[in-house]
Amino acid sequence: MSKQVVDRTIGFFKKNLETMDPQxxxxxxxxxxxxxxxxxxxxxxxxxxxxxxxxxxPKDIQTVKDLEKIPITKKTELMELQKKNPPLGGFEGIPIxxxxxxxxxPGPLYEPxxxxxxxxxxAQGMYAAGFRPGxxxxxxxxxxMVPFAMQMLDNSLxxxxxxxxxTGVGNTEQQVxxxxxxxxxxxxxxxxxxxxxxxxxxxxxxxxxxxxxxRVGFVAAEMVPESLRSELEERFGxxxxxxxxxxxxxxxGYECIEKHGMHIPDDKIVEIVDPETGKQLGHGKTGExxxxxxxxVYPLIRFGTGDLSTLTEIPCPCGRTSxxxxxxxxxxxxxxxxxxxxxxxxxxxxxxxxxxxxxxYQVLITRREHKDEMTFLIELxxxxxxxxxxxxxxxxxxxxxxxxxxxxxxxxxxxxxEGAKRIEDQRTWE
Ligand SMILES: [Zn+2]
Numbered sequence: 473m474s475k476q477v478v479d480r481t482i483g484f485f486k487k488n489l490e491t492m493d494p495q496x497x498x499x500x501x502x503x504x505x506x507x508x509x510x511x512x513x514x515x516x517x518x519x520x521x522x523x524x525x526x527x528x529x530p531k532d533i534q535t536v537k538d539l540e541k542i543p544i545t546k547k548t549e550l551m552e553l554q555k556k557n558p559p560l561g562g563f564e565g566i567p568i569x570x571x572x573x574x575x576x577x578p579g580p581l582y583e584p585x586x587x588x589x590x591x592x593x594x595a596q597g598m599y600a601a602g603f604r605p606g607x608x609x610x611x612x613x614x615x616x617m618v619p620f621a622m623q624m625l626d627n628s629l630x631x632x633x634x635x636x637x638x639t640g641v642g643n644t645e646q647q648v649x650x651x652x653x654x655x656x657x658x659x660x661x662x663x664x665x666x667x668x669x670x671x672x673x674x675x676x677x678x679x680x681x682x683x684x685x686x687r688v689g690f691v692a693a694e695m696v697p698e699s700l701r702s703e704l705e706e707r708f709g710x711x712x713x714x715x716x717x718x719x720x721x722x723x724x725g726y727e728c729i730e731k732h733g734m735h736i737p738d739d740k741i742v743e744i745v746d747p748e749t750g751k752q753l754g755h756g757k758t759g760e761x762x763x764x765x766x767x768x769v770y771p772l773i774r775f776g777t778g779d780l781s782t783l784t785e786i787p788c789p790c791g792r793t794s795x796x797x798x799x800x801x802x803x804x805x806x807x808x809x810x811x812x813x814x815x816x817x818x819x820x821x822x823x824x825x826x827x828x829x830x831x832x833y834q835v836l837i838t839r840r841e842h843k844d845e846m847t848f849l850i851e852l853x854x855x856x857x858x859x860x861x862x863x864x865x866x867x868x869x870x871x872x873x874x875x876x877x878x879x880x881x882x883x884x885x886x887x888x889x890e891g892a893k894r895i896e897d898q899r900t901w902e
Contacts (some may be wrong), residue, residue: 480688480711481729482714485595485632489738490792494785499541501741502535504766509533511565512771513889518553518562520775544750545778550720562586565771574621583619584589586769589627593723593737594715598628600728600735600790601680601713602688603658605633610651612661613693615640619719620693626659634658641665644672651684656869659689663704663712671709676684680783681709689832690715695800695844716800721763723776724776725797732797739766742797744783747776747804758782758814758875778804780816808897810837811844817894823848823869829857829868835878835886839899846870846878851885858882872885 480765484490510530512519515802529539553561559582573585609629613621615638637656639647647669652692658701659666666689673680689712696714716734717723724742725734736742741764744753753759762775780801802818832851848870852858863880870878
């Protein structure tokens with residue numbers, strides 16, 4: 473059998489969209505936004521109610537900036553509305569009887585399954601990860617109830633031209649045999665399940681690199697730590713890229729070969745907002761991911777994900793021109809505002825991970841003379857590690873990662889109690 477060499481590192485799923493110049497992209501996105509707002513106002517009672525409640529008409533929404541006028545829909549509100557008006561709470565843009573399926577996610581939250589699945593995001597993401605026509609992919613996400621495996625990924629694999637083996641979750645030994653016997657070269661699933669597969673294969677006396685044929689993987693549902701990614705890439709001899717999205721609004725970001733954050737698909741708008749005011753924050757600022765889709769079946773407009781991130785528009789060497797989510801930092805409800813900026817335990821972890829000398833830490837937020845102060849209490853592995861150079865280095869990282877200045881204070885081992893909150897807010901407001 474001849475082996476065709478595939479270059480998985482170049483190419484686009486929709487080149488004209490993905491490489492649009494910024495001005496064209498701006499016009500394209502605004503045009504599609506106007507279209508979906510008009511459509512949703514006419515066909516979705518929930519969107520009409522929402523806009524009417526603040527006296528908005530579709531013509532008031534011309535650009536992404538205008539989206540700020542529309543109140544954000546939080547997951548809890550979506551759940552409430554669905555309970556009152558099942559299954560989709562009036563957010564549907566087509567009659568319920570015209571759907572193909574109804575999916576159920578924990579909550580419960582219901583999601584529509586349309587007849588023609590034409591969402592771009594996941595297909596763009598898997599292509600950018602290196603999936604190519606003719607690949608044989610195992611899809612190890614759950615095919616029951618929830619929409620991710622069957623609706624989103626299965627259809628997207630089909631659109632790229634891949635052959636799908638719908639294995640679903642679990643049965644690790646059987647999955648290893650399937651991978652081996654069918655020479656599957658592509659993987660969809662969680663990074664932790666891929667690790668299970670590696671371990672099981674080795675237990676069965678197989679070498680994942682030589683006896684299995686995986687070359688490319690698309691992981692989602694949990695963030696992949698860099699150490700785990702490189703371990704898996706090395707063990708299997710494959711490329712692994714991740715995507716981000718939700719069951720309701722689908723793909724909101726995907727990594728390309730460069731791994732410089734996650735590109736926003738061309739059929740979504742992502743805003744980063746202050747969760748308290750709903751106002752858009754500039755690039756580089758941390759805030760809640762609020763998303764709008766152009767999907768007429770379920771036209772969610774300004775859906776609040778509850779996840780925190782930052783947007784960047786620094787050009788990506790891959791040639792895609794869409795803005796990127798730098799990283800998912802965690803949940804909004806775990807974040808604390810310091811001098812007007814959100815700080816999150818995930819950011820503090822990132823600072824700490826840059827310095828192997830650190831054995832424990834806690835961030836204290838206090839207030840002096842009506843000003844917020846942030847102090848990093850740091851325990852070191854060895855007392856000898858203490859130096860002004862290290863202190864300055866950590867403070868610089870705090871500034872880089874958290875965008876807020878903080879003071880580093882070295883404390884004796886055992887000062888920070890086990891199970892202490894990573895960010896302790898000691899401010900009082902009387
Ligand atoms: Zn890129």
